[in-house]
Amino acid sequence: MLNYIWATLLFIGLLTAGLVGRVSGDASVIDAAMKGAEKAVMGIALPLAGMMMFWLGVLRLLEKAGVLEAVVRVLSPLLRRLFPDVPTGHPAMSAMVMNLSANMLGLSNNATPLGLKAMGHLQELNPHKQSASNAMITFLALNTGAFTLIPMTAMNFLNAAGVSHSFRVIVPTILATACASMAAVLAAKSFQRLPGFVAQPDETVTETQSSEAKPAGITSKARRWLILLGTLFIGVSALELGPPSWRHKVLDQTGLSAVLAKSAQRKAEAEKTLALKKEEAKAAAATQAKVEPPVWRRVMDGASGLAIPAILILAVSVAWARGVKVYEEFVDGAKEGFQVAVRIMPYLVAMLAALAILRESGAFQLLEYLLAPVLNMLGFPVELLSLALMRPLSGSGAQGILNEILTRPDLSEMVKFTAGILYGSTETTFYVLTVYFGSVGIRRFRHALVAGLTADFVGMVAAVFFGRLLFAFT
Incomplete structure (x- = not known):
């Protein structure tokens, strides 16, 4: 399924870019794709290697200290129901508990190395090494549901944009992520019973078969799609190679230019407003005495800041007290971190390059324009559509759209608070699936994508519902 989705995103982005004139020039989608590929390696994979080594070392100490075993023992009744295929006491349970706990505390990227470690253990139990197991899919569905206690990222964006009382998104985000997490588990457990999602045996291809393999013939249905794709490409090529008046005429007549x-x-305007607010904040901090933050904010900031030091002190102190050689064990645990980062690089490059093309092509703006009547009828704020579509695809892209929404003076506080809840109530599903499955070489995702998108949809609907319920009269 991901093959079709990836190719479709790529085609839509390229054809839309050709229509609006973003194939070449300053706003070229190809430049965006190259930057996306660079970011995949230099901005994500390599920094993740360092984080992987750090957290895998800490996880090794927690295992040696017996801390994870104690936590898993307390949570075993729930874990046995969620992951019946994972034996009690297996290291996968410990890694999954750490990952989900980091997500709940809003530790963001610090949860990824722990999740990758869990996927490695789950792959050890997987009888079909090329297909995702039921336990893997349930685990990733929970990551997509992303139950959160402290949506610090969304609150920081609200504060930076000058939206007062950002703490008001905490309760609705908890409710929305709870709905998304329950939907994720139900979807994962329900879809795994369907015949179309049954795990298939691994393919074994010998060297002789590989050398003699020939591409499959083109079906009549595929031929029709190729003709349509070729026709559309010829059309956008004519707009690119012809006089600029042709494109202007097409965009003006369809209303797309406006x-x-x-x-x-x-x-x-949003970028200008955001830059101005940042300058005002710096000036205020330089000229005024530091104001004591409210108690709730100080407690939340302190709790978030103490989470990682508390884990480190617990891991090292208990392991040391038990006679564990803490330095040597930390290094042994960290050794595999770089290899994991290298394995996921190709998957990240493929996904982020395609998403960069789609994001910069203008496809989201056109879709927002086309769906506006339907969304207004359903009560879904049209201004949030781009954020809702981008959030499962790209975290950085969603952050840019969120900043734009929060700094628009024409939008109500209800829409801005709802945007913050929506951002905090879903996860970057495609990124999670790409990184986690890529780290263990899974080729068949089975129902993982459907379960993840189901959680995203429920989380978004819940975010809009609670946003309207709590902020409609703000």
Whole structure:
């Protein structure tokens, strides 16, 4: 399924870019794809290698100290129901508990190394090494549901944009992520029973078969799609190679030129407003005495800051007290971190390059324009559509859209608070699946993508519902 989705995203991005004139020039989607590929390696995979080594070392100490065993023992009734295929006391249970706990505390990227470690242990139990197991899919569904106690990232964006009382998103985000997590588990458990999602035996291809293999013939259905794709590409090529008046005429007659111009203006104004607010905040901090933050904020910031030091002190002190050679065990645990980061690089490059093309092509703005009547009828704020579509695809892209929404003066506080809840109530599903499955070489995702997108959809609906319920009269 991911093959079709990846190719579709790529085609939509390229054809839309050709229509609006972003194939070449300053706003080229190809430049965006190259930057996305660079970011996949230099901005994500390599920094993740260091984090992987650090957290795998800490996890090794927690295992040697017996801390994880104690935590798993307390949670075993729940874990046995969620993961009946994982034996009690297996290291996968410990790693999954650490990962989900880090997500709940809002530790963001610090949860990823722990999740990758859990996937490695789950792959050891997987009888079909090329297909995702039921336990893997349930675990990733919980990551997609992303139950959160402290949505610190969303609150920081609200504060930076000048939206007061950002703490008001805490309770609705907890409720929305609870709904998303329950939907994720139900979807994972329900879809695994369907015949279309049954795990298949691994393919064994000998060297002789590989050398003699020939591409499959093109079916009549595929031929029709190729003709359609070729026709559309010829059309956008004519717009690219012909006089600029052709493209202007097409965009003006369809009303798309006004949509794109309005979107570009909103983005520029949002960036200007955000930069101004940051400068005002710096000036205020330089000229005024530091104001004592409210108690709730100080407690939350302190709790978030103490989470990792507390884990380190617990791991090292208990392991040391038990006679464990803490330095040597930490190093042994950290050794595999770099290899994991290298394994996921190709998957990250493929996904982030395609998403960069789609994001910069203007496809989201056009879709927002087309779906506006339907969304207004359903009571879904049209301004949140781009954020809802981008959130499962790209975290950085969603952050940019969130900043734009929060700094728009024409939007109500209800829409801005709802945007914060929506951002905090879902996860980057495609990134999670790409990184986690890529780390263990899974080729068949089975129902993992469907379960993840189900959790995303429920989380978004819950975010809009609670946003309207709590902030409609703000």
